[in-house]
Amino acid sequence: MKHYYYQRVKQAVRFIEDNLKHELSVDLIAEQACFSKYYFIRVFMAVTGDTVGEYVRKRRITRSAEDLISTDKSILAIAMDYQFESQEAFTRSFKSVYRITPAKYRKRGFHQLAYRKNELSDSKIEHLNKYITREPxxxxxxxxxxxxxxxxxxxxxxxxxxxxxxxxxxxxxxxxxxxxxxxxxxxxxxxxxxxxxxxxxxxxxxxxxxxxxxxxxxxxxxxxxxxxxxxxxxxxxxxxxxxxxxxxxxxxxxxxxxxxxxxxxxxxxxxxxxxxxxxxxxxxxxxxxxxxxx
CATH class of the missing domain: 3.20.80.10 (Regulatory factor, effector binding domain)
Structure with a gap:
């Protein structure tokens, strides 16, 4: 049964990663895992340690941070790419993860390691469930x-x-x-x-x-x-x-x-x-x- 849950969550994660620049809803993501919305919310949290919404938000922020360093796109354009309703909303969310504004992050010119949210690959999902105590x-x-x-x-x-x-x-x-x-x-x-x-x-x-x-x-x-x-x-x-x-x-x-x-x-x-x-x-x-x- 655990293997079944892991496979479904992995499928959902792959869908999220492929669609970070598109509109996403919990209902749509749950469909990819072949679970009802409310059951999927519980399973996703149990397997990954994140809520669906927090995983999507943090992955969008982490990917946007990469774009800030590697592209010349404006901050507003990057915010729109990752489905934020305004530059102000993007800045608030970015600062809550990286502790600095997108403008200051770009000015520093390097990728910060702490507080980022890495993609949950198959091996990482397995690691979270076998090789690390989730609550200290x-x-x-x-x-x-x-x-x-x-x-x-x-x-x-x-x-x-x-x-x-x-x-x-x-x-x-x-x-x-x-x-x-x-x-x-x-x-x-x-x-x-x-x-x-x-x-x-x-x-x-x-x-x-x-x-x-x-x-x-x-x-x-x-x-x-x-x-x-x-x-x-x-x-x-x-x-x-x-x-x-x-x-x-x-x-x-x-x-x-x-x-x-x-x-x-x-x-x-x-x-x-x-x-x-x-x-x-x-x-x-x-x-x-x-x-x-x-």
Whole structure:
């Protein structure tokens, strides 16, 4: 039965993607999935985590953002292309997703990664239903003393140093004394000079690979200390090692955060690789993702 629902929703998503520049209604989309309107609304939400209306709106905004960068069309023309009744209505909706106006987005000249809404491909729909907890646990963490290494990196494949960072760090864990548990931490420290709205493939940020220790004594040469503050977090669990980890991140920032009653807080975010992590390529591995909220 689940497979039947997934196939119908995938069919509806393909129809939406092909018709973002045309008038769409829930009735019309439900027809493509061979469901009644009211049943389809419930099934779509259960499978994707979005309402039909929110998915359509966010996908139109994300596609319009691409057009702002890649074309010379006027903002009004782009608004009309994506079925907004006026430039003002488009600007309000765009700002609610990207946190800035279409004019400022175009002026910056790069694609923002945070808060965007990616297309729900077949693999992503499967991922949402098997490999990510859709609703997080809200937790209060304690302060942690970490020892590890760090690097500057970006999301672009050409400049992503995170794999290299872990390969250099893992062999050195045996040198560290006073380790508190078997887990490892991947930390993205908060940078007060940058905003999540500025996060693009070219954006450079710091990333740590570390373990928790009881106290800072006898730190091996070449390793550094990092204090991870306490705070309130939404804890998600990503399943399947590092494979498709970005899909889980896209869900958290593109679907869950915008629909929740929480706001992203200005603190570090991090991952914990604990006893359920069996290696980066192991499909049984689980990674806990900690998103700072308020």
């Amino acid at each position: 646990q809200i937790v209060e963490t304690t302060p942690k003393k970490l020892v590890g290494v760090f690097t500057s990196t970006s999301s672009s494949q050409a400049h992503n140093n995170i794999r290299k960072l872990w390969l250099s760090f893992i062999p050195r864990i045996r040198e560290i004394r006073h380790v508190k548990d078997i887990g490892m931490y991947g930390v993205h420290p908060y940078d007060s000079e940058s905003k999540v709205e500025d996060f693009s493939e070219q954006f450079t940020f710091q990333k740590w690979a570390a373990v928790e220790v009881n106290h800072y004594e006898d730190i091996p040469a070449g390793l550094a200390c990092y204090d991870l503050p306490a705070g309130k977090y939404a804890r998600f669990t990503h399943k399947g090692g590092i494979r498709d980890f970005h899909i889980s991140m896209d869900y958290v920032y593109g679907t869950w955060l915008a629909a929740s009653d929480f706001e992203l807080d200005l603190r570090d975010d991090f991952e914990h690789y604990g006893e359920r992590f069996y290696g980066p390529e192991n499909p049984a591995s689980e990674i806990d993702m900690f998103i700072p909220i308020k």
